[in-house]
Amino acid sequence: MSIRFENVHKAFGTKKVLDGVSFEAGKGEVLFILGKSGMGKSVTLKHIIGVLEPDQGQIFVDHFEVSALFKGEARNQLPKVRQRCGMVFQHPALLDSLTNYDNIAFGLKTPQYSEKIGRSLSEEEIKRKVHEKLALVHLDPEILGLFPNEVSYGVQKRVSMARTLAPEPDYLLFDEPTTGLDPLSTSSINSLISELSRKLKVTSIIVSHDMACALSIADRILFLDQGKVILIAHPREVVKSELPLVREFFEETLSLLPPGWSPA
Ligand SMILES: Nc1ncnc2c1ncn2[C@@H]1O[C@H](COP(=O)(O)OP(=O)(O)O)[C@@H](O)[C@H]1O
Ligand SMILES: [Mg+2]
Numbered sequence: 001m002s003i004r005f006e007n008v009h010k011a012f013g014t015k016k017v018l019d020g021v022s023f024e025a026g027k028g029e030v031l032f033i034l035g036k037s038g039m040g041k042s043v044t045l046k047h048i049i050g051v052l053e054p055d056q057g058q059i060f061v062d063h064f065e066v067s068a069l070f071k072g073e074a075r076n077q078l079p080k081v082r083q084r085c086g087m088v089f090q091h092p093a094l095l096d097s098l099t100n101y102d103n104i105a106f107g108l109k110t111p112q113y114s115e116k117i118g119r120s121l122s123e124e125e126i127k128r129k130v131h132e133k134l135a136l137v138h139l140d141p142e143i144l145g146l147f148p149n150e151v152s153y154g155v156q157k158r159v160s161m162a163r164t165l166a167p168e169p170d171y172l173l174f175d176e177p178t179t180g181l182d183p184l185s186t187s188s189i190n191s192l193i194s195e196l197s198r199k200l201k202v203t204s205i206i207v208s209h210d211m212a213c214a215l216s217i218a219d220r221i222l223f224l225d226q227g228k229v230i231l232i233a234h235p236r237e238v239v240k241s242e243l244p245l246v247r248e249f250f251e252e253t254l255s256l257l258p259p260g261w262s263p264a
Helices: 041-048 072-084 100-108 111-117 123-136 153-165 183-200 211-217 244-254
Strands: 003-012 015-025 030-034 056-061 085-088 171-175 203-208 220-225 228-233
Touching: 003 041, 015 041, 015 056, 015 203, 015 228, 030 211, 041 056, 041 171, 041 203, 072 085, 072 111, 085 153, 100 123, 100 153, 123 153, 153 183, 171 183, 183 203, 183 211, 203 211, 211 220, 211 244, 220 244, 228 244
Parallel strands: 030 203, 030 220, 085 171, 171 203
Antiparallel strands: 003 015, 003 056, 220 228
């Protein structure tokens, strides 16, 4: 179970965003993608779930070649790939007209999910799963009856994570999960991501510009710059890198790391 990019190119008009990107996230790996704003991090994630079609190159999710699912009959396979990938967006993206419970339960009621498990779940089973995921993200059951706009932004983020986790995806994709959060909530979401990645043993790709978090929880960190992968390495190697962009990220981060910190 892996996600693999092979020489992926993508341009929008004359703007080259991905310029020969290759990497692999292996089974159970926690891979961080770091890069400055506008460097194609979100574009990379969108290629994994088949929202964007590459101009050139191949993308594999397990044995599915996502990059080949854009034409004719093959399109029917896209929901299967998306079913495997749980995406957590920058903003919670919950449905305001549904309670938090129904938001979390949403993915358990889709035809793709029923197809995956070979049957549909009873209300009782759905309820059990909703409560199980709620516990994973450390939320109190009393928020289930409320609507998203009745809970704080931090709680909405957790609800949206529980919703993503509900159908038990094989991959977790996070796009800047802590953007817009205060430092305390940022650190609690970061520890949650780390805990989930280890506990659920799923392959996780986390797009971030939070290098402190990357250094403490990533198996490997990938740096994306000017459309290219300039480094993909274990945090131990990353802190030794002399690449200017990596140094820049690291200098910014030093003040955020606990005294005496060293990579695991
Ligand atoms: N659908 C699109 N159409 C045109 N340009 C796009 C589209 N999606 C992204 N871009 C451009 O591609 C570049 C990379 O975007 P993005 O991946 O969102 O950056 P980031 O690394 O901040 O996530 C940006 O310049 C953005 O404007
Ligand atoms: Mg982005």
